[in-house]
Amino acid sequence: MNPLRYDWMRLEEVAAELFTRVGVSDHHAHTVAQSLVHADLRGIESHGLSRLPIYMKRIEAGVVQLDQEPHIAMQNGATALVDGNNHLGAVVGKHALELATSLARQTGIGFVGVRHSNHFGTCSFYAERSIEQGQILLVLSNAPASMAPTGGIGPFFGTNPIAVGIPAGQEAPFLLDMATSVVARGKIALAAKKGEKIPVDWAIDQDGTPTNDPKLALLGSLLPIGGAKGYGLAMFIDILCGLLTGAASGPGVQSLYENWTQPQDIGHVFLTIDIEHFWPLPVFQRRMDEYIREIKAVPKAEGASEILIPGEIERRKMMDQKAQGVCLAPGIARELEQTCADYGVDWGRARVGS
Incomplete structure (x- = not known):
């Protein structure tokens, strides 16, 4: 069927x-x-x-509030701090991105930190919008504790995603969107809901033993991508999104699913770069196209039909599902x-x- x-x-x-x-x-x-x-x-x-x-x-x-809008708590030059007032994360994220975009138009760069936010969806949602504006975006977020630091077995960091969006011309844009864990926790939760097993290198159980059981993985800890390198990157993101902005950090970020008395208090960072402050946008787009074509022309490994750039698979999926319908x-x-x-x-x- x-x-x-x-x-x-x-x-x-x-x-x-x-x-x-x-x-x-x-x-x-x-x-x-x-x-x-x-x-x-x-x-x-x-x-x-x-x-x-x-x-x-x-x-x-009542653990997400709708009665107060996100607002600018502080602004100085190209930097700003947005207080999300515990509103829906996508609402807070859009507000912060629009501010960062405006700052970059004026000064060439916009750096906006966010506190008191909630789960804001995928980072690519914001990266695509910056690409449409002819800007480069780096977006970071911390998340509820689900990943152990290297050498530990208890959750401390979230999956703490990072995304980068860079426009091209005729070629697909560069859009990297990744968790700092081997996999996003949501994929493990989805596997548990479907009754499916997971790869054994995704997570450890409460005793620190690698597991393919998503339910045990959810009770244990995710593993960082690239071992200690992923751990370091997750810590860096938590420092910027939590400590710098005044949001929660580490285990202080509250669960979306389990805590029904406290706000999540997630922190985000939006760093925008206006390309027109360096190059006319069409010139940069042509350079990007040439660069991407050079990458795709690299001799392919046995069994590889083509070389893809970050975000290209997802972009094709989006185009197909817009045309055929979403599964x-x-x-x-x-x-x-x-x-x-x-x-x-x-x-x-x-x-x-x-």
């Missing part, structure tokens, strides 16, 4: 309508919906609409259908051909 496919624009409409049912303004509801559907379009289902029900539950439980795992689709039924929203209209 072919999997059901869903129209991506109607998925955004359905998701936005669900958010409005729990008190989110229309404008903000569409921002968060776009963030989640963006992840599913790129094939990152662990950060897509599978997160919608938990976002809604946290709003209803959602049956378990995720059932949960969303039930959520829609609970709130009186028509889930069926999102199906392709409906």
Whole structure:
């Protein structure tokens, strides 16, 4: 049986309508919906609409606040600090990115730190927007403790993602979006929900033993990418996003799924570079195209059909799913259908051909 496919624009409409049912303004509801559907379009289902029900539950439980907008707590030259006021993470992230973009237009660079935020989706959601603006973006975030430092067996750092977006011209842009753990925790949670095993090099159990059981992995710790190098990178991100901004850090960042009394207090950093302060944008784009073509012309290893650049696989996936419809795992689709039924929203209209 072919999997059901869903129209991506109607998925955004359905998701936005669900958010409005729990008190989110229309404008903000569409921002968060776009963030989640963006992840599913790129094939990152662990950060897509599978997160919608938990976002809604946290709003209803009062651990995410909607009554105060994110605001600029401090600004000096090309740097600024945004207080998210415990609003939805994608709303806070969009606010901070727009500020960083504006600062970079004025000075060539914008550095915006964020405190008091929540889970803000995939970093690529913001990187794509900077690429569209002809800017380079480095975006970082800390996250709830799930990864042990090298030599330890207890969680201290989050998966602490990092992304870089750089525009090109005719070629696909450079878009690197990665966790500093071997894999994002959401993928392990998704495997647990599906009853699937995981690779043994993803995580350790509570005793420090490598495991292929996602449930034991969720009780234990993820492993950093590249061993001590990933540990160092995760620590660096936590320092910038937590200590520098005044957000929580290390185990102080609260769980999205388990803590129902305290805000997450996640920290982010958005560093934008305006290319026009170095080169006319079309000139830089041509240089990027030539550079990418040189990489793709490198002799290929046996069995390799082509050389891809970071983000190219996800970009192709997005283009395909925009044209053909988004595939959602049956378990995720059932949960969303039930959520829609609970709130009186028509889930069926999102199906392709409906």
